[in-house]
Amino acid sequence: MMLLLMMTGLFLVGCSSLNIERKAESNENKKHKSTHSKRKANDQMKTFKLGEVVDADGVDVMVTKVEFINDYDEYSSPENGQALKVSFKFKNNNDDQVLVDNSAFTMKSKQENFQEWFGTDDSHAGFSHLLNKGNIGTGYIYYDVPDSQRYTLEMDFVPLFDTVRGKWEIKKSDIKGNSSSTNTNEATNEVKETEDNSDDYPYTAEEYNYLVDEYNSLTEGEKMDRVSRGVTNKEYNDLLERIEKEYDRLGDEADKEYDDFLKEQEKIDAEYDEEMRKEEERQAKEDAAFEKEQAEEDVAFEKEQAEEDAAYEEEMRKEEERQAKEDAEFEAEMKSLEEE
Numbered sequence: 001m002m003l004l005l006m007m008t009g010l011f012l013v014g015c016s017s018l019n020i021e022r023k024a025e026s027n028e029n030k031k032h033k034s035t036h037s038k039r040k041a042n043d044q045m046k047t048f049k050l051g052e053v054v055d056a057d058g059v060d061v062m063v064t065k066v067e068f069i070n071d072y073d074e075y076s077s078p079e080n081g082q083a084l085k086v087s088f089k090f091k092n093n094n095d096d097q098v099l100v101d102n103s104a105f106t107m108k109s110k111q112e113n114f115q116e117w118f119g120t121d122d123s124h125a126g127f128s129h130l131l132n133k134g135n136i137g138t139g140y141i142y143y144d145v146p147d148s149q150r151y152t153l154e155m156d157f158v159p160l161f162d163t164v165r166g167k168w169e170i171k172k173s174d175i176k177g178n179s180s181s182t183n184t185n186e187a188t189n190e191v192k193e194t195e196d197n198s199d200d201y202p203y204t205a206e207e208y209n210y211l212v213d214e215y216n217s218l219t220e221g222e223k224m225d226r227v228s229r230g231v232t233n234k235e236y237n238d239l240l241e242r243i244e245k246e247y248d249r250l251g252d253e254a255d256k257e258y259d260d261f262l263k264e265q266e267k268i269d270a271e272y273d274e275e276m277r278k279e280e281e282r283q284a285k286e287d288a289a290f291e292k293e294q295a296e297e298d299v300a301f302e303k304e305q306a307e308e309d310a311a312y313e314e315e316m317r318k319e320e321e322r323q324a325k326e327d328a329e330f331e332a333e334m335k336s337l338e339e340e
Contacts (some may be wrong), residue, residue, distance in 0.1 A: 039247070041164040044210050045154070047240055048162060048166050050174060056157055056164040058094035059131075063087070063153065063168050068175035069120065069142065076119035077142040083117050084175070086141040086153060092131035096160060102138060103127040104157040107143040109150065117144035148172065150233075169240070201230030211239045218246040 038055040039048060048054050054061045069083040077083075084107065088099045107114050116126070120142055127139025145151060151170040156163065172178055209226045216223050223237075 019022065041155070041157075044162050045165045045167055045207060046210060046214060048168055049244070050168060050170065054166060056155070056166070057159045057162050059100065059159045060089075060091040060093065060094070060100055061155065061157075061166075062089045064089050064138075065176065066170050066174060068152075068178060070177065072119055077265075078117050078119060080114060080144050080146040082145045083119070083145055084143045084145045084151065085140055086143065088127070088138065090129065090137045092133055092135055092159075094160060095133055097130055097132050098159045099128070099130055100157075100159070102126045102139065104155055105141060106154050106156070107145060108152040108154060109148040114143055114145045117142040119144075139309040169237075177333055182219045201232055203231050203233075203236045205229055205231070208236060208239070211236070211243060215239060215243050215246065218243065218250065229296060237279075 018317075038053050038060070039046070039054045041048075041054050041061070050063050050066065052062065063086060065085075065087040067085050067087075069085050072078070072083065086105070086107070088105075092098050092100075102116070116145075117126070122142075125140065125142050127137065127141075128140070129137035131137055149172050151172075153168040153170060155166045157165070205227050208231045212226050213223045
């Protein structure tokens with residue numbers, strides 16, 4: 001009986017371990033899903049969206065907000081006319097500690113660099129974070145910029161050993177506190193149309209070809225040719241929109257694949273639970289039958305033992321009677337001899 005109980009215990013421990021492994025695998029898949037949608041930065045100047053999580057060599061980088069700041073007087077006002085505040089959020093996913101500071105970012109407009117603005121009384125402007133694994137840091141930078149319909153924030157960053165680059169195209173309409181925008185929808189549309197149909201070529205062939213290569217890496221059939229000339233805002237933005245749609249498509253496919261996996265996993269788990277239920281019922285029946293058989297054997301053994309004990313006691317009683325009779329006869333014989 002002890003051997004059977006030990007085997008049962010080992011079986012249940014094994015089943016428990018299997019359940020733990022399944023839960024660990026499910027958690028790992030959830031983790032994989034949560035990181036699947038990140039776009040990775042490399043040594044090429046890829047374009048990213050505001051609010052998008054960018055994997056920069058194991059460091060999550062997010063531009064969380066862009067806004068114009070008007071809290072200054074005539075003596076501290078920005079030389080170029082506008083104070084642009086850019087807010088960031090970072091998370092280190094590497095095992096090693098990394099340094100993240102504002103020197104990794106620069107601001108451009110129409111291919112011209114613009115410096116940070118220090119005319120504010122905000123003592124928290126700028127940042128320098130030494131982040132251990134799993135730690136999060138935030139911060140913001142003020143830039144002295146001119147009035148423009150578009151700004152470009154660029155990143156040149158070395159978290160560990162590799163250089164990662166990227167940029168964010170910031171439209172004026174995306175900026176909070178945009179009080180200098182045109183006053184009517186008609187004027188806004190006119191500005192946008194002029195910008196999109198401009199004969200100027202603000203983006204170089206190299207910048208555009210980065211997007212071409214990124215687009216081609218996302219598609220299986222259609223491939224775009226690289227260009228040898230600069231491109232207009234419209235051409236650049238149209239391709240950027242197509243890339244975003246491809247990422248949305250891939251994200252939808254990944255979500256569907258993950259949902260299908262979860263459904264299949266639920267089916268497997270349900271079958272496993274049913275199998276375990278049946279096994280527990282079978283084991284319970286075997287245990288009940290074994291206990292009944294053991295109880296019957298115990299009753300039979302006790303009955304047999306009782307009969308043997310009774311027979312032994314009867315034999316001992318008879319032996320005592322015989323011995324008493326012999327003793328009495330011996331005493332009578334000895335008394336008779338004494339009288340003679």
